[in-house]
Structure formats: C-alpha cells, structure tokens
Amino acid sequence: MDFTFSEEHEMLRDMTRKFVEKEVKPLARRIDDEHAIPPELIDKMREQGFFGIPFPEELGGVGAGETGYCVVLEEFGRGSASLVVLLAAHTSIGAMALYLDGSEELKKKYLPAVCSGEKIAAFALTEQGAGSDAAALATTAVPDGDDYILNGSKLYISNGDIADVFSVFAVTDKALGARGGITAFLVTSDMPGFSRGPKEKKMGIRGAGTCELFFKDVRVPKANVIGQVGMGFVTAMKTLDCGRLSLGAACVGAAKELIDLSINHASQRIQFGEPLIKKQAIQWMLAEMAAETFAAESMVYRAAWMYDTGQKISRESAIVKLVASEMLDRVVDKAVQIHGGIGYMADYPVEMFYRDSRINRIFEGTNEVQRMVIAADLAKKGRY
Amino acid sequence: MRIAVCVKPVPDLASAYVSKSRSELVEQGKRVPNPADENALQMALDLRNGGEVVAFMVGGEEAQEALRPILAMGADRAYLVTDPLAQEGDALADAKVLAAAIRRAGDFDLVLCGARSVVHGMGQVGPRLAEALGLPQAARVTAASVTGGQVQVERAGSLGPATIALPALLTVEPGANTPQLPNAIAVMKAARKPLESPSLEELGVSSDESGLAGAGARLRLTQVP
Numbered sequence: 135m136d137f138t139f140s141e142e143h144e145m146l147r148d149m150t151r152k153f154v155e156k157e158v159k160p161l162a163r164r165i166d167d168e169h170a171i172p173p174e175l176i177d178k179m180r181e182q183g184f185f186g187i188p189f190p191e192e193l194g195g196v197g198a199g200e201t202g203y204c205v206v207l208e209e210f211g212r213g214s215a216s217l218v219v220l221l222a223a224h225t226s227i228g229a230m231a232l233y234l235d236g237s238e239e240l241k242k243k244y245l246p247a248v249c250s251g252e253k254i255a256a257f258a259l260t261e262q263g264a265g266s267d268a269a270a271l272a273t274t275a276v277p278d279g280d281d282y283i284l285n286g287s288k289l290y291i292s293n294g295d296i297a298d299v300f301s302v303f304a305v306t307d308k309a310l311g312a313r314g315g316i317t318a319f320l321v322t323s324d325m326p327g328f329s330r331g332p333k334e335k336k337m338g339i340r341g342a343g344t345c346e347l348f349f350k351d352v353r354v355p356k357a358n359v360i361g362q363v364g365m366g367f368v369t370a371m372k373t374l375d376c377g378r379l380s381l382g383a384a385c386v387g388a389a390k391e392l393i394d395l396s397i398n399h400a401s402q403r404i405q406f407g408e409p410l411i412k413k414q415a416i417q418w419m420l421a422e423m424a425a426e427t428f429a430a431e432s433m434v435y436r437a438a439w440m441y442d443t444g445q446k447i448s449r450e451s452a453i454v455k456l457v458a459s460e461m462l463d464r465v466v467d468k469a470v471q472i473h474g475g476i477g478y479m480a481d482y483p484v485e486m487f488y489r490d491s492r493i494n495r496i497f498e499g500t501n502e503v504q505r506m507v508i509a510a511d512l513a514k515k516g517r518y
Numbered sequence: 519m520r521i522a523v524c525v526k527p528v529p530d531l532a533s534a535y536v537s538k539s540r541s542e543l544v545e546q547g548k549r550v551p552n553p554a555d556e557n558a559l560q561m562a563l564d565l566r567n568g569g570e571v572v573a574f575m576v577g578g579e580e581a582q583e584a585l586r587p588i589l590a591m592g593a594d595r596a597y598l599v600t601d602p603l604a605q606e607g608d609a610l611a612d613a614k615v616l617a618a619a620i621r622r623a624g625d626f627d628l629v630l631c632g633a634r635s636v637v638h639g640m641g642q643v644g645p646r647l648a649e650a651l652g653l654p655q656a657a658r659v660t661a662a663s664v665t666g667g668q669v670q671v672e673r674a675g676s677l678g679p680a681t682i683a684l685p686a687l688l689t690v691e692p693g694a695n696t697p698q699l700p701n702a703i704a705v706m707k708a709a710r711k712p713l714e715s716p717s718l719e720e721l722g723v724s725s726d727e728s729g730l731a732g733a734g735a736r737l738r739l740t741q742v743p
Contacts, residue, residue, distance in 0.1 A: 141586055144548070145705045148587070152699055183702030196702040206702075 165341035186249025194246030211387025215490035216341025223292035228255030235361030269312035295343025338489035382458035459494035554632025609642035611732035644689035
C-alpha cells in the first residue's frame with residue numbers, strides 16, 4: 135500500500151494552489167456578486183491548461199488522470215465553487231461523455247479544442263420532467279437521412295450560458311426507455327434551432343451559468359452520436375460515476391479552506407480574555423471538522439486511484455459524493471458557528487461557502503439517488 | 519544563448535517554523551526551489567532567445583522535488599549532484615561542485631544564480647562560482663539585456679548599471695521579476711525531462727574539497743534572537 139502522490143501530482147497541486155491564491159481568491163466574491171466569471175480569468179485558466187486535466191495528451195489533454203484531476207478540483211474548491219462548477223461541468227461530465235464513449239473520429243474532431251478550453255463543454259441530461267428519474271426524458275431524436283432531428287428542452291444545465299459543445303441525451307425509442315431507447319448526441323451551439331434561456335438566479339455557485347436549453351428541429355449528423363444508438367443511458371451513468379469523484383474532491387478542498395479560516399479566526403479572536411481556540415467548545419468543533427474532512431479526503435483519492443487503475447467504481451463514487459457533500463454541509467455550518475457574527479456577513483468568505491455548499495447534495499444525482507445506487511449495488515451483490 | 523542556472527533546494531517557508539526552544543528551523547513538508555533562484559530561472563527564460571537553459575543543483579535524492587518545478591517552468595534539463603560526499607557543504611564547497619558540473623555540461627554564455635538564499639542568505643555561492651569558473655560577474659542584478667556579446671545589467675542598492683562581456687555570471691536579486699507559473703502540460707512533461715546525477719568522481723572533484731570536508735566555515739551554534 136502506498137498513499138503518496140506522484141511528483142507530477144504534487145507539482146500540479148502546487149501550481150493550482152498558487153493560481154487559486156493569486157488569481158481566484160481575490161475575485162471569488164466578485165464572481166458571486168456579479169453572477170459571472172470574468173472572461174479574462176477563463177483565459178488565464180485556459181493558459182494554465184485547466185480544461186483538459188484528465189484526458190490523454192494525444193487528444194490535447196494534460197494526461198494527469200482522475201487522481202490529478204481530483205487534485206486540481208480540490209485546490210479550486212478552496213477558492214471558488216463557481217469555478218469548480220465551470221471546470222467540472224466542462225470536464226467531468228460534458229467532455230467525459232464524449233471521451234468515454236465517442237468514436238475516434240468524433241473525439242479527434244472535438245476533444246482537442248475542448249481540452250484547450252477554446253470550446254467549453256456541458257452535459258445536458260436533466261429535463262423538467264426528468265430529474266432524479268433521468269430515464270423519463272421527453273426530448274426526442276428522430277432519424278432523417280444522415281441526421282437526427284432533435285426536439286425538446288433541457289433544464290438547469292451548468293455552463294449552459296457559455297458552452298459551445300453539449301452532450302445531449304434524447305429518446306430514440308420511447309418503448310425501450312432507459313434500456314435501449316436513449317441516445318447521446320454531441321450538439322454544438324452553432325447548430326440551427328439551438329437556443330439558450332436566461333441565466334437562472336441561484337442560492338450559491340452564482341458565478342456558474344445555469345440555464346435552460348431549447349432544441350427546435352436541430353439537425354445533428356449521425357456521426358455525432360456518442361457511443362451506440364440506444365446506449366445513451368449507460369453513457370450518462372458511466373459519465374456521472376466519474377464526475378462524482380471530482381465533486382467530492384472539491385468538497386474536500388472547501389472543507390480544508392474552512393478549517394484554515396476557522397483556525398485563523400479562533401486563534402485571533404479574544405473572548406473572556408483568551409483566544410477562542412482555547413475553548414473546548416471551539417476545539418471540539420475543529421476536531422470534528424478535521425476528522426470528517428480526513429475521512430472524505432481518504433475516500434476521494436482511494437476511489438480516484440481505483441478508477442485510474444481500471445477498477446469499477448459505481449458504488450464507491452456514489453459513496454464519495456454522498457459522504458463528501460454531507461460532510462461539507464456540516465463543516466461549513468461549524469465554520470459559520472466558530473466565526474459567529476462575521477461568519478454571517480457577506481464581506482467574509484465563510485458566508486459564500488455556506489451558500490455554495492448546498493448544491494453538492496443536489497446536482498450530479500441527488501444524495502437520495504446516491505443512496506439508491508449504493509443500496510442497489512448492495513442488493514445485487516448480496517454482501518458488502 | 520546557452521544559459522546555466524544554479525538552484526538551491528530550501529525548506530518551504532510557508533510550512534517551516536523556527537523552534538525557539540531548540541533554536542532551529544523545523545521543516546515540515548517538502549523542499550522548494552530558493553525563491554531568488556526562480557527569479558534567476560525566469561531571467562534565463564527571458565534571455566535565452568531559443569537557446570538551451572540547464573539547471574544545476576547540489577542536494578540529496580529528495581532535492582529532486584525542488585528541481586522538477588524548475589524543469590516545469592522551462593529549464594530544458596538538469597544536473598543534480600546527489601553524491602553523499604557533496605552534501606552539507608558551505609558556499610565554498612558547493613561552488614566548487616557546481617563549477618565542475620557546469621564545465622562538464624559544456625560552454626555557457628551566461629551563468630545565473632539567485633543573489634542569496636532564504637536559508638542563510640550569505641550571498642556567497644554566486645561570487646565564489648564566478649571565481650571558480652574564471653568569469654566576470656555582476657551581483658544583485660534586477661534586470662539584464664544582451665547585445666553584441668555583452669550583457670547590460672541594472673543592479674540593486676547603490677551598485678547602479680554595468681556592462682560586462684560574455685560569458686559572465688550574474689546573481690539575480692530576489693523579486694527581480696515575476697516567475698511564471700508553469701501550465702499543467704509543462705508540469706506533466708517536467709517529469710520526463712533529462713536529469714543527470716553525476717558522481718564527484720565523474721566531475722573530477724576530490725572529496726576533501728566538497729561537502730562538509732571542503733567547507734571553509736563551520737556552523738557552531740544558531741540562536742533565535
């Protein structure tokens with residue numbers, strides 16, 4: 135057993151941490167206030183190569199694997215959850231569906247520009263009537279010559295405001311449903327009939343653009359089918375298995391940042407003649423925060439290692455997502471409590487972390503769905 | 519322009535602290551490149567004009583973690599002298615080892631060093647290395663440009679500008695420039711760049727002029743004021 139990160143991963147962490155310190159943290163509040171990520175920051179992220187971390191070099195990626203990608207997202211989690219969503223919606227679900235199941239031609243055509251960040255990717259599965267019940271899609275794709283004609287709409291799509299490339303899931307055979315009736319398509323924003331709704335106003339991750347997408351007789355070439363016709367639901371589930379790890383990593387980064395902020399505050403704030411950190415009430419909160427963070431961190435990187443060594447991680451990634459997101463909600467609650475009044479104020483970062491944390495129990499499959507996935511796997515195997 | 523850059527591995531001061539009870543620096547975490555040496559590297563990258571930049575370091579096996587970031591930032595290859603007999607030297611001994619490694623690596627137009635380290639900050643390796651290599655030198659350089667076989671430098675403090683003939687050695691003032699963060703692709707490629715670890719024998723340095731044996735100074739005691 136060996137828990138050490140490789141030299142490359144250590145350097146990747148170091149580089150990302152410096153970038154987050156210098157370029158992200160000073161802008162995090164502005165990103166939240168203005169509900170937008172400054173385009174010049176996205177340009178700097180492109181220059182650093184942040185848009186293609188897990189993908190192989192021959193497709194234009196960095197080749198850092200899932201572990202390297204989790205390291206990067208953990209460090210971004212310390213700075214801005216809005217940027218985590220930008221990177222994760224792009225990489226771990228938007229581009230990942232194409233990478234996992236796309237044909238070689240399709241990957242060669244689109245992934246280099248996606249990895250460089252020239253084109254931003256997004257993942258379009260959720261609909262008004264198909265949230266946790268992801269198979270209940272109403273968007274349809276009907277074959278017509280060399281194309282499919284897409285009609286329908288997608289809801290709450292992260293990066294929907296700026297993405298150029300979408301992995302879109304549509305019904306190709308209603309009778310077959312999830313088992314053979316759903317197909318994944320690569321849709322680009324310049325295809326006639328594609329349009330976006332206005333940006334949603336949200337509780338947290340306000341810089342990340344979330345919006346509705348509309349498809350009206352959008353003609354998509356058959357060459358743009360991702361994987362096999364009818365196998366789209368499998369592609370979606372495989373993609374989400376992977377995405378859940380990086381979500382956990384970002385939660386771990388946020389938790390570490392909150393612990394650091396809380397230690398700092400508790401060391402400086404004097405009450406009853408001594409720093410707060412001398413009080414057992416505060417010490418116990420900090421200890422619990424650290425213990426929970428360590429547990430989540432351990433499982434994130436163990437699962438990432440499993441993934442990078444070719445092991446199946448459906449159950450493990452669901453566990454990571456479930457545990458890490460609920461861990462962060464408890465950690466951020468304690469961080470606000472330790473900070474007291476200033477933790478509730480919008481001119482201090484803890485308040486933003488509190489609002490940003492809540493989405494993690496909802497997106498990329500609600501935590502209820504994660505419990506379903508875990509329980510289904512337990513029932514199937516009949517043992518731990 | 520072919521440029522040599524000397525880099526010292528130092529404790530990461532963000533995680534190291536000074537123990538008052540033991541009067542010593544307690545290191546936690548990894549070793550990093552000395553900050554002024556990163557400024558020297560950045561100056562080399564700005565001046566190289568398509569030429570090769572080679573990094574040199576004396577340190578143990580673990581010092582590699584301070585050398586790989588230099589390769590990620592843009593040095594083309596590196597020499598790391600890990601020979602046990604080269605360790606724990608002072609500026610005199612380290613300059614001898616570095617000079618031998620630089621000679622072995624061929625001819626250079628410029629040799630750049632950080633002006634001083636964050637550890638002892640004596641600023642002696644650069645000038646001693648210039649002596650060992652028989653090069654003219656300029657210390658505490660804040661900016662440099664090369665034209666027609668000469669290097670024009672600005673220097674910190676009251677030293678003012680100077681022009682010296684190449685090949686030459688410059689020691690670069692901390693903060694002379696802003697080292698660029700390597701991008702993620704460069705980080706991954708750094709691990710595959712050539713890194714040689716010549717022995718003292720290969721360098722032609724005798725064991726009594728390197729490491730602790732070759733040091734001209736002995737550290738007897740450190741005290742926290």
